[in-house]
Amino acid sequence: MSPRIRGLVAAAFTPLDDDGQLRLAQVPPLVEWLVRHQLSGVYVNGSTGEGPLLTGWERQRVAEAFVRAAAGRLRVIVQVGHNSLREARELARHAQEIGADAVSAAAPGYFRPDSVENLIDCLAEVAAGAPDLPFYYYHIPSLSGAAHDVVRFLELGGQRLPTLVGVKYTAPTVYELQACVELSDRRYNLLFGVDEMLLSGLCAGADGAVGSTFNLAPRLYQQIVAACRRSDLEAARKAQAQAVEMVRILCRYRGQPGIKAAMQLLGLDCGPNRLPQRSLSPPERDALRRELEAIGFFNWSELEPG
DSSP, X not given: OOOOOOEEEEEOOOXXXXXXXXXXXXXXXXXXXXHHTTOOEEEESSTTTTGGXXXXXXXXXXXXXXXXXXXXXXXXXXXXOOSSHHHXXXXXXXXXXXXXXXXXXXXXXXXXXXXXXXXXXXXXXHHTTOTTXXXXXXXXXXXXXXOOOHHHHHHXXXXXXXXXXXXXXXXXXXXXXXXXXXXXXXXXXXXXXXXXXXXXXXXXXXXXXXXXXXXXXXXXXXXXXXHHHTTOHHHHHHHHHHHHHHHHHHHTTTTHHHHHHHHHHTTOOOOOXXXXXXXXXXXXXXXXXXXXXXXXXXXXXXXXXX
């Protein structure tokens, strides 16, 4: 297994054209933006990338595009979770074949695992598709509905899942995150997934974080990480407060659709959303721009507003 991932990992958008088809030519500019800001990796086909709304064929093409554009400069984690475990296993096999650095999977969300043991059975089938790649469990109970004890999952999963290296922990329960960090002499690679609580996650001992708004404001989040590393809690707190203000605005615009629209305002157009998510209307996008301007958002980026 490769070394543990540290620092910031951007949750990648899936660029679409106006007809809702993949627009993979936009992937290289997105990757160059992340490389320029020294992010550690990119998380593909997750919630931010609308992975559950893509076909299996589309998910494979998106994964290929990011692996090709990253060219070893960023670690590429491919999220392969699916309601069909056979499909998830095939996506994992494909990720290994194309040279991804790791795979990750959320729990099935339609018929949900009814216990930690059942969850492990599900993920064992998925991870077996990529036996040579590190595997990260994607814990996101707000969407998957799988709110099982993650500490217990790691205790049992470490025995059943030979490629299990860590968790993408997307939940505000920092006390459980910290318990996972400390488990088995800090055996597991914990990546926190709540952008507006990055400081809390780092203080709890997370190795790094995966976030959608890292795409929008990488310099701001790098300031939080750097301040933590030099034990400057006041600087970290002030930068985190700016991130909280930004996220609160984006949440008023339906969360992921608002974040995708903000990327367009920065000149990195990732296109519309897939239903049932609703893209922002032109008036909504204009209102979002005004709210972001009011907090100085566009001063945090070296890009010119689009």
